Amino acid sequence: MTIHYNPMKCTGCAQEFAFPSIGRSYTDLPEAGGRHAAHFSAMLLQQAWCHECEGASWVERIPGEREFATAAGLRRRADRSGYEGIDDDLLEIEDDDFRWLYEHLPHRKAPPRCLVCASTHFTPIDATQRQTPIVHEACWDSPIEFRGFSIGSGGLQTGGRSYAHRFYDAEGDVVWAKLCMQEFLVGRLIVILHARRHDPAHATLAAAIDLVINRASDDALAVLAPLAAANNPAALGLLGALHYVGEGVAHSGTEAVSLLEKAKALGDACAAHNLASLYATGAAGVAKDIARARQLFAEARAMGGQYERDDFYAHDNFTVANRTFYHPI
Structure with missing residues (x-):
């Protein structure tokens, strides 16, 4: 199996598009001002094509109330092996993170945004499908395919920078x-x-x-x-x-x-x-x-x-x- 470091590729000119490295979390600090019991929660991510960035990017994934309720029911089971094999990030995060997200996100008023430029003009990408609705305008609207993520391609950049x-x-x-x-x-x-x-x-x-x-x-x-x-x-x-x-x-x-x-x-x-x-x-x-x-x-x-x-x-x-x-x- 080939591991692609730039998983988005134009089928016309073969240009590749990499997803940006990210480090993102939610917090209830510090605008409230130095409160005790500070909490930081993982952010659920959805891969997308941002039309402002004109490239592969990430947006917040904001589950609906039904998704949260289903995940909560599964997480309450004493034997969590029953949902092994289910691909759902709501089942993989820590309990404290899940509680924070369950408390805050169902009441969210603002729409999800690109985590690079904050635009709401994006198209979600289905990671289970090779074909996408994205076209490369600079290449006569050639289709852009999603070829899969690489090992470590979503990590933070390190080194001398x-x-x-x-x-x-x-x-x-x-x-x-x-x-x-x-x-x-x-x-x-x-x-x-x-x-x-x-x-x-x-x-x-x-x-x-x-x-x-x-x-x-x-x-x-x-x-x-x-x-x-x-x-x-x-x-x-x-x-x-x-x-x-x-x-x-x-x-x-x-x-x-x-x-x-x-x-x-x-x-x-x-x-x-x-x-x-x-x-x-x-x-x-x-x-x-x-x-x-x-x-x-x-x-x-x-x-x-x-x-x-x-x-x-x-x-x-x-x-x-x-x-x-x-x-x-």
């Missing part, structure tokens, strides 16, 4: 993102990118975050510059976060601390969380300080900046809890 995991609310809106910078033999550093909706500059900040996630850091910096010059706390915090991981700017712990401290003093809870992460791992020019990290994480939570499950904050060594580390070269 950054990748992001986005977190959505129950209505499918992005609330914040986790940016990870990984370098071989150096380590992995993680920061939170968050533009709170009550910020007067929310639209601009959200656009800058989207540019960072889509690897257009130079454009993001140009967007953030006037806001940072005006001492917008979130903009200062975002710049500090980028210096911490070295995304688009110099990898400088000292510059990151300066910006994050200033943003924190101006009330940015996300900056406080990222400052705690910096001291938990250390950074270029800044030594690891777990005691300081523990203090800052507590301050961040008090400010409404909780971005991890409760048990994360119970660890004595946050670098282990967050699986991040930094080794200066």
Whole structure:
């Protein structure tokens, strides 16, 4: 059997279309502000052809009430072996995730959207069928076929580049993102990118975050510059976060601390969380300080900046809890 890394293929010109790498979850944080018993839930995905992206993409799969009720009945069975072999993602997720989705998604008002561009203009793809209703307009409307997924084709990108995991609310809106910078033999550093909706500059900040996630850091910096010059706390915090991981700017712990401290003093809870992460791992020019990290994480939570499950904050060594580390070269 042939494993295809680019499962969509035009039957006319033979152009292949790969599904984007993704990292997506639902959360009930942090717009409510640092609540206890934080919950993060898996997002059910449906492969689709996005007509705005003009390519293969992913959309949220939002099951109907009947689907949820059927799955709930099967999951309540003491012997779950009875549904082995049934291909249903509602039967495969963790119990806590299922309960959260069952509570929130049946009441969803917003339609599912492309998880790359947020468009609602897409055509779902049936993974059990080779033929699709999609045509390649650039190739005289030749049919595009679905040839199957590859092993690992839906994974996150790693290596010497950054990748992001986005977190959505129950209505499918992005609330914040986790940016990870990984370098071989150096380590992995993680920061939170968050533009709170009550910020007067929310639209601009959200656009800058989207540019960072889509690897257009130079454009993001140009967007953030006037806001940072005006001492917008979130903009200062975002710049500090980028210096911490070295995304688009110099990898400088000292510059990151300066910006994050200033943003924190101006009330940015996300900056406080990222400052705690910096001291938990250390950074270029800044030594690891777990005691300081523990203090800052507590301050961040008090400010409404909780971005991890409760048990994360119970660890004595946050670098282990967050699986991040930094080794200066």
